Amino acid sequence: MKYESVIGLEVHVELFTKTKIFCGCSTEFAADPNTHCCPICLGMPGALPLMNKSVVEFATKAGLALNCQIADFSRFDRKNYFYPDLPKAYQISQFYIPLARNGYVEIEPNGQKKRVGIRIMHMEEDAGKLVHEEGGSYSHLDLNRAGMPLIEIVSEPDMRSAEEAWLYLNNLRTILQYIEVSDCKIEEGSMRCDINISLRPEGSEQLGTRVEVKNLGSLRAVRRAIEFEEKRQRDILENGGTIDGETRRWDEAQGITIFMRGKGSNRYSPEPNLSPIIISDEWKEDIRNHIPELPNVKKERFIKEYGLPEYDASIITASKILANFYEETVKYYHDPKIISNWIMVELMNVLNETGEGIKDLKFTPKQLADMLIMIDKGIISGKIAKDVFREMFKTGKNPEEIVKEKNLIQISDEAELENIAKKVIENNPKSVEDYKNGKEKAMSFLVGQIMKETKGKANPQMVNSILTRLLKEI
Amino acid sequence: MKLHELTIKKANELLKKKEITAQELTEDILNRIDECESKIGAYVTIDKEGALKSAKSTDEKADFTDPLAGIPMSAKDNICTKNLKTTCCSRMLENFVPPYDATVISKLRERNAIILGKTNMDEFAIGSSTQTSFFHTTQNPWDLSRVPGGSSGGSAAAVASDECIYALGSDTGGSVRQPASYCGVVGLKPTYGRVSRFGVASLAATMDTIGPITKNVTDCAIVLSAIAGQDSFDPTSSDIPVDNYLQKLKNDVKGLKIGIPKELLYHEAVSKDVKDAVLNAIKVYEDLGCICEEISLKNAEYAMSAYLVTLAAEASSELGQYDGIRYGYRTSSDYQDLKDFYKKTRGEGFGFDVKWHIILGTYLSDEKYYDKYYLKAQKIRTIIKKDFDEAFKKYDFLITPTTPTTAFKIGESSDDPFKMHMNDLCVSIVNLAGLPAISLPCGFSKGLPVGLQIIGKAFDEAGILQVAYAFEQNNDYHTRRIKERMV
Ligand SMILES: [Zn+2]
Numbered sequence: 025m026k027y028e029s030v031i032g033l034e035v036h037v038e039l040f041t042k043t044k045i046f047c048g049c050s051t052e053f054a055a056d057p058n059t060h061c062c063p064i065c066l067g068m069p070g071a072l073p074l075m076n077k078s079v080v081e082f083a084t085k086a087g088l089a090l091n092c093q094i095a096d097f098s099r100f101d102r103k104n105y106f107y108p109d110l111p112k113a114y115q116i117s118q119f120y121i122p123l124a125r126n127g128y129v130e131i132e133p134n135g136q137k138k139r140v141g142i143r144i145m146h147m148e149e150d151a152g153k154l155v156h157e158e159g160g161s162y163s164h165l166d167l168n169r170a171g172m173p174l175i176e177i178v179s180e181p182d183m184r185s186a187e188e189a190w191l192y193l194n195n196l197r198t199i200l201q202y203i204e205v206s207d208c209k210i211e212e213g214s215m216r217c218d219i220n221i222s223l224r225p226e227g228s229e230q231l232g233t234r235v236e237v238k239n240l241g242s243l244r245a246v247r248r249a250i251e252f253e254e255k256r257q258r259d260i261l262e263n264g265g266t267i268d269g270e271t272r273r274w275d276e277a278q279g280i281t282i283f284m285r286g287k288g289s290n291r292y293s294p295e296p297n298l299s300p301i302i303i304s305d306e307w308k309e310d311i312r313n314h315i316p317e318l319p320n321v322k323k324e325r326f327i328k329e330y331g332l333p334e335y336d337a338s339i340i341t342a343s344k345i346l347a348n349f350y351e352e353t354v355k356y357y358h359d360p361k362i363i364s365n366w367i368m369v370e371l372m373n374v375l376n377e378t379g380e381g382i383k384d385l386k387f388t389p390k391q392l393a394d395m396l397i398m399i400d401k402g403i404i405s406g407k408i409a410k411d412v413f414r415e416m417f418k419t420g421k422n423p424e425e426i427v428k429e430k431n432l433i434q435i436s437d438e439a440e441l442e443n444i445a446k447k448v449i450e451n452n453p454k455s456v457e458d459y460k461n462g463k464e465k466a467m468s469f470l471v472g473q474i475m476k477e478t479k480g481k482a483n484p485q486m487v488n489s490i491l492t493r494l495l496k497e498i
Numbered sequence: 499m500k501l502h503e504l505t506i507k508k509a510n511e512l513l514k515k516k517e518i519t520a521q522e523l524t525e526d527i528l529n530r531i532d533e534c535e536s537k538i539g540a541y542v543t544i545d546k547e548g549a550l551k552s553a554k555s556t557d558e559k560a561d562f563t564d565p566l567a568g569i570p571m572s573a574k575d576n577i578c579t580k581n582l583k584t585t586c587c588s589r590m591l592e593n594f595v596p597p598y599d600a601t602v603i604s605k606l607r608e609r610n611a612i613i614l615g616k617t618n619m620d621e622f623a624i625g626s627s628t629q630t631s632f633f634h635t636t637q638n639p640w641d642l643s644r645v646p647g648g649s650s651g652g653s654a655a656a657v658a659s660d661e662c663i664y665a666l667g668s669d670t671g672g673s674v675r676q677p678a679s680y681c682g683v684v685g686l687k688p689t690y691g692r693v694s695r696f697g698v699a700s701l702a703a704t705m706d707t708i709g710p711i712t713k714n715v716t717d718c719a720i721v722l723s724a725i726a727g728q729d730s731f732d733p734t735s736s737d738i739p740v741d742n743y744l745q746k747l748k749n750d751v752k753g754l755k756i757g758i759p760k761e762l763l764y765h766e767a768v769s770k771d772v773k774d775a776v777l778n779a780i781k782v783y784e785d786l787g788c789i790c791e792e793i794s795l796k797n798a799e800y801a802m803s804a805y806l807v808t809l810a811a812e813a814s815s816e817l818g819q820y821d822g823i824r825y826g827y828r829t830s831s832d833y834q835d836l837k838d839f840y841k842k843t844r845g846e847g848f849g850f851d852v853k854w855h856i857i858l859g860t861y862l863s864d865e866k867y868y869d870k871y872y873l874k875a876q877k878i879r880t881i882i883k884k885d886f887d888e889a890f891k892k893y894d895f896l897i898t899p900t901t902p903t904t905a906f907k908i909g910e911s912s913d914d915p916f917k918m919h920m921n922d923l924c925v926s927i928v929n930l931a932g933l934p935a936i937s938l939p940c941g942f943s944k945g946l947p948v949g950l951q952i953i954g955k956a957f958d959e960a961g962i963l964q965v966a967y968a969f970e971q972n973n974d975y976h977t978r979r980i981k982e983r984m985v
Contacts, residue, residue, distance in 0.1 A: 063598055067819040069586070069699035070578050070600055072732050104815050104863070106840050113818025165823070289865045293815055293872065296703035299733055 386420030520568030600697025617652030647677030672925025679949025775941030814859025
């Protein structure tokens with residue numbers, strides 16, 4: 025029998041508001057342990073939560089960007105359970121009446137547009153962190169993270185493969201980064217993902233028994249964990265076994281999922297210390313007006329407006345900073361495709377080599393445009409431009425300055441180039457003869473020699489025409 | 499007159515006239531505490547040094563325009579006091595010293611109140627007798643073999659025995675009014691949201707309120723004026739403006755309409771003496787020109803169950819934070835794993851009644867039973883609120899006994915939680931509805947005080963204080979305390 029995977033994701037995203045969700049403590053990352061704590065986030069007697077309004081704003085923005093319906097009335101509940109990193113023995117979350125519902129994220133598996141539904145999106149507080157002492161019989165507790173604002177985004181079980189889940193997560197992350205509510209760094213824990221996965225015979229409408237996989241530390245891990253679970257569950261089913269509804273965790277080192285715990289029931293109760301969240305239409309509209317152009321819209325626009333191929337457009341719009349950089353450059357230079365080529369090839373290369381991010385770029389769009397204009401004007405060759413580009417990347421200097429400093433100006437002097445060409449012809453009689461005998465390759469060898477002579481500064485078009493003329497004359 | 503017998507108002511007059519100093523007053527009360535404590539046991543922490551120090555600095559400021567300046571008071575031990583032990587009378591917090599003041603305490607400190615110490619209570623405010631305190635039982639100053647009531651029994655006993663001029667208590671299901679009634683003093687439960695709960699260890703967050711326990715109604719108005727009002731640290735505190743309670747104390751209640759819920763006055767648990775005292779009080783009001791009529795709170799019989807379910811469910815969640823991880827008691831025996839750690843820590847740290855409520859509440863609020871019990875209790879609550887709304891369309895105030903009987907013997911009936919809770923019938927129904935109510939002495943039964951409860955509309959504390967004041971002006975029950983108590 026052929027099986028089909030049914031996958032849903034629960035994604036927790038840390039919002040980067042300046043202060044925690046229910047107190048004034050800082051949300052700064054990587055501070056010394058337990059330095060951003062107060063009686064409220066430590067769950068001390070009589071401490072009461074205070075709602076941070078900007079968390080509601082950020083969460084609403086996220087809900088709108090994910091095409092959700094925003095509830096004008098929502099409420100907080102408590103999820104009661106005991107764990108050392110949970111100071112109050114309950115997590116303040118939204119359960120009965122969440123902030124947002126019924127949204128979607130668009131993905132394009134194999135070039136086919138598809139919508140992954142979002143069932144709910146709600147606000148909640150994060151727990152602290154347990155740091156287990158290596159080989160020790162005790163653990164340290166860091167409560168800086170306790171009370172950090174989170175949104176939980178629960179998808180519909182609409183994904184059918186690891187690839188679709190990966191695309192969904194990627195697009196989700198891009199959208200949230202675009203609207204600047206989170207940096208979504210999976211590695212730093214500001215985006216965390218749990219997988220719900222079940223298998224069913226292909227064509228069946230019924231859902232199989234669902235297994236939850238927790239602790240995914242990277243996009244790659246999500247992909248691998250899904251692939252592992254698909255195989256594990258298929259093996260069980262094919263051998264006539266049944267799937268247990270359980271929670272498993274992903275072991276990155278071994279590349280397998282491991283049993284964590286069985287299904288348990290939860291205790292939810294309304295949070296009595298917080299007023300309901302009331303969002304007026306005006307507030308909602310105000311937040312909506314602050315949502316920037318989202319990546320998929322931007323991509324379509326880039327294709328239409330700049331005539332970019334779909335591939336270029338999707339890569340450039342995948343990052344808001346890159347897209348902005350691109351559009352800024354377009355203002356100063358006439359050919360959008362040439363800009364795209366430089367970004368897709370040279371820029372991506374240096375970024376990959378150095379491991380730096382777009383946001384750390386030292387040069388400006390204007391400087392890139394100036395460099396491209398210098399090529400057009402014949403001041404530098406395309407080849408030289410690559411060196412200039414690397415220097416700009418390294419130092420942020422103006423291209424004119426770099427060209428001047430390094431003496432990279434193109435030689436376009438007819439007489440000078442002719443002299444060099446003559447010398448090269450004289451020194452390479454064999455190549456000249458080969459050329460005469462119809463070997464085109466010999467021509468490029470001679471061009472190469474001239475370039476070598478001029479340290480790459482010779483104007484290539486002029487070199488070509490001069491050489492052709494001189495060889496004809498021989 | 500001895501200084502410790504003074505009311506807030508009297509003491510303030512003397513301080514203003516420079517006839518006494520705050521230091522003299524504080525010293526006198528500290529002596530009184532020394533004299534009484536072995537018999538009463540109202541306190542669990544006495545801060546002599548701190549009290550004398552702030553009395554001295556208050557004298558130096560020599561500004562007694564605020565009626566509470568230089569007046570020694572005490573606070574129930576679930577109200578957090580910065581750098582002063584706050585234990586909730588539980589082993590769980592035996593050595594807990596908060597790094598912050600509850601808002602009510604900061605407000606009093608700003609007025610240069612003198613904090614004498616922390617008073618005994620039922621563990622985590624669960625109980626009606628102050629017998630479940632981890633430390634000791636408090637004795638009723640009128641009869642040392644009897645309980646002072648609970649859970650603010652220490653505060654009520656301290657006021658009744660003049661071991662402070664006034665005290666603060668917390669009232670979740672009658673815990674200010676019931677001990678006030680047993681100890682013959684005045685206790686006020688404000689409207690939910692009138693007084694900030696920040697810094698007070700929660701028991702049931704939807705019913706907890708902080709209220710004053712005083713020697714008479716005037717003092718009660720003075721203290722409420724000081725602690726009432728919106729607090730940016732308590733999102734449930736109300737922004738409705740605070741009345742000038744003192745100005746409204748007038749001996750004029752003519753024409754007011756008072757309803758007497760018959761389900762409460764004629765409940766089988768109400769003793770004959772208590773009923774007679776309340777009927778007598780009604781007579782007094784009629785003589786003063788009030789219109790008194792019996793009314794029906796038809797769903798009162800469900801109040802006790804709804805209250806118990808709400809209390810247990812909410813308390814089980816609130817008390818989860820005491821797990822021995824960050825502060826408080828931690829098991830000293832070996833444990834195998836996390837679960838074992840929690841079991842031992844909480845098993846050893848909490849007393850019987852607290853555990854009884856936690857276990858009941860955990861069951862009641864489980865996902866499986868949530869609709870069946872907790873949600874149903876909340877529906878009853880809504881119905882009871884409606885009953886009160888109906889009653890208040892016709893009547894300005896409602897009158898009931900505060901407690902069905904006078905103070906019971908120490909050790910009596912404490913093994914029957916439900917019977918204990920019947921003592922709270924008339925008071926806890928008020929917490930379910932979130933309304934304000936006051937208890938004041940209205941008579942005696944075999945030498946023990948009987949309390950009268952006056953219930954008002956939401957945020958009409960000024961009204962109930964005025965009605966209580968009128969009654970107080972027409973009898974001497976509130977002053978008999980000094981003549982007839984045991985110590
Ligand atoms: Zn904090």
